[in-house]
Amino acid sequence: MKALVGSGDFQIARSVRLSDEQFEVVLFEGRHTARYVKHFAGMMLNRRSSMKGVTVLRTDCVTISDPQDRRVYVQIDGEFAGRLPAEIRIVPDALTLLTPPEYGG
Numbered sequence: 001m002k003a004l005v006g007s008g009d010f011q012i013a014r015s016v017r018l019s020d021e022q023f024e025v026v027l028f029e030g031r032h033t034a035r036y037v038k039h040f041a042g043m044m045l046n047r048r049s050s051m052k053g054v055t056v057l058r059t060d061c062v063t064i065s066d067p068q069d070r071r072v073y074v075q076i077d078g079e080f081a082g083r084l085p086a087e088i089r090i091v092p093d094a095l096t097l098l099t100p101p102e103y104g105g
Helices: 033-044
Strands: 023-028 056-057 061-064 073-076 081-082 084-091
Touching: 023 084, 056 061, 081 084
Parallel strands: none
Antiparallel strands: 023 056, 061 084, 073 081
16 A cells, blocks of 8 residues: 555555655646546546646645635545645654554554
């Protein structure tokens, strides 16, 4: 298991593990639904790295805001988590995880 970002077997961030001190921020460029369908198909085929309009960043903290101060909702793993602005960060030693030995973290 290389990533735990996504829903079920669908993984977006494939190069990180729960034990890493950083996470991946995956940015999708575009405003039209057709573009997102193309991104979704590319992720399902594991071609994210070669897709135009996709940027992957690795960090331990990210702040997300809307410069127009519109009401933008935030979801975490499909669940409502609030509105922008939002800060997402790694907090070292904040959580103890029980994982199977084969996870290797």
